[in-house]
Amino acid sequence: MPTEAAGKGRAPSIRDVARVAGVSHQTVSRVLNEHPSLRDSTKQRVLEVMEELQYRPNRAARALVTARSRTIGVLTTRSDQYGPASSIRAIEEAAREAEYLVLTSSVTSTDRDALREALAHLVEQSVEGLVIIAPQQRVVEAISELSVDIPYVTMQSTGLLDDTVPSVDQIGGARLATRHLIELGHRDIYHLAGPQDWIEAEARMRGFLDEMGAQEVPTTAPILGDWSAEFGYYAGREMLRIRDFTAIFSSNDQMALGLIHAIHEAGLNVPGDVSVVGFDDIPEAAHFWPPLTTVRQDFAELGRRCIARLLEGLTGDSERYRGTIAPELVVRKSTAPPRR
Amino acid sequence: MPTEAAGKGRAPSIRDVARVAGVSHQTVSRVLNEHPSLRDSTKQRVLEVMEELQYRPNRAARALVTARSRTIGVLTTRSDQYGPASSIRAIEEAAREAEYLVLTSSVTSTDRDALREALAHLVEQSVEGLVIIAPQQRVVEAISELSVDIPYVTMQSTGLLDDTVPSVDQIGGARLATRHLIELGHRDIYHLAGPQDWIEAEARMRGFLDEMGAQEVPTTAPILGDWSAEFGYYAGREMLRIRDFTAIFSSNDQMALGLIHAIHEAGLNVPGDVSVVGFDDIPEAAHFWPPLTTVRQDFAELGRRCIARLLEGLTGDSERYRGTIAPELVVRKSTAPPRR
DNA sequence: CACCCGCATGTGAACGTGCACATGCTCGAG
DNA sequence: CTCGAGCATGTGCACGTTCACATGCGGGTG
Incomplete structure (x- = not known):
């Protein structure tokens, strides 16, 4: 006499469902995978039994037999910052x-070993694809070093190399910011850049350099920061010792905040004495003092497109998200014509 | 005549390793699980073959047979903000x-349905434990609603309910901030609070209320914000229409930033006219203008302890992280004695 | 020398799912 | 009436790992 529902601690499997519904386990599997040739009544019955038994498909078993993990890895540094964090959120969604x-x-840290280790960790979890939010150059090196052959998408692209890769037009955004300063009448403009191995x-x-060149404004070498x-x-404190500029374009909002701090501390005024432009438009930027003029980029959209692009490559579909995402200049109160 | 290494596209399995090493698959498994009774020479040989074949254990197969996913779920809102994001990072590590x-x-969104859905998603991935960084009350409801029986740890606890749960002493931190204002001589102090269903x-x-009571300073009802x-x-703009206060204690740094913005905009000075204290000590807080006096809490440590606590419950070990994490008052420039 | 114990290793069966193939049934064309 | 096509379903195995149990072997004890 067979006991009804065995339930020996393990969760119900498709075989349990099949037994109760009076069909074969394969039929249950077909219901799960939405196989076309299934009588409606059968399907309904199976679904009811699933509900009744609180059946949950076992991801591990499926991954085992299909040899696909349905998992994407994200390799990131600075995940506690607004940009990466909101991209990750969109990626997840x-x-x-x-x-x-x-x-x-x-x-x-972003040294080679740390990146290699993090990458190895992801690879060991047999991720099918990779999104990279980190200094691209080094990570790409690490990938080839580990000789793993996993499709990947990088989040910091210029929108130049390959227009099939989703990207915000960083160059265009930077030109927007720079042009804004030039149009206000500034000629002595500094650029506080990010770490040079970030493509972004x-x-x-x-x-910045392109626009300065195009407008024939002489420029000095950008300062390399760390975001x-x-x-x-x-950096601001150093720069103010010389003070041969009237405006600064910072490569992100956080560094701009630090700059403004230094400027205020020196008893100077923003934008009266120095104009400052940032990049990213983090939610706080609107409430800096003065509210920051900056370039907005849509991190969430970027994240979504990265996944779309990655999955497209994974599944072979060719529904492309072509073209770059246009950033937008948000003019607030940290920029003004130079005093003179 | 058996072909040497089959390699039909699939990654090598323990059986492949076993064949090459001239042992049984079980012996390979024992190497993986560090079984005590293994001859050293055997172990070495197996390890060499693993290296040679680039063998990687298959997580899915292991999860299938052990019925354990070795996966922890994190349910979070506002993951793009500094606190949650840095906790998540520590949790991951x-x-x-x-x-x-x-x-x-x-x-x-933090409405019931969204939380329920996110929770269901995690449960479907058969996570073994849960860390909650969200309005606790609602999530707990959702958990019982879904009648899932998964151990969980919440990140926003007061440190009062149960001292086995890791937590930052939020009450203590708030008292620190409040006392600081009182000691400076402030008597008319407002509190800008967070959403009321966040335990934090x-x-x-x-x-805040405790300290005000203890020092016998009369207070008005806190304002409920959204972080x-x-x-x-x-909120600042509204409050300034009456302006019957000389100090504000904000429940986090972001709201404090907004407050300062409103105060500046009204032509007033911080801390001259109004003192402001925040909470969290996000990395930007030191560069607000004026640099923000705030309460630092160690999000990373909190994340680590949560995981320790969760794993302890999962594995039955009893190595406890007792006691709360003490927050620290960081006095910068946004607070001063009231002008009078 | 017979016995048993413990170490090092092997054997076979699960685990839950999907795939390839097989089966029976219905329906329409010739 | 026969036959093949296609639909709805079933059967058995494979995936890579661990678990329970079996096996052989060396050595200490009586």
């Missing part, structure tokens, strides 16, 4: 919609 | 160390 899982691996930082610097407000502050 | 995976599910927010409000700088700004 988009992935969930496509029934993919997201595994993030954050790394504190390089693109913004390039945009932090702390750095912006100390 | 700690989990990785314990060979656990972290799945985060961020949710934009409630605890800080409680700390955002935007809210702080508009």
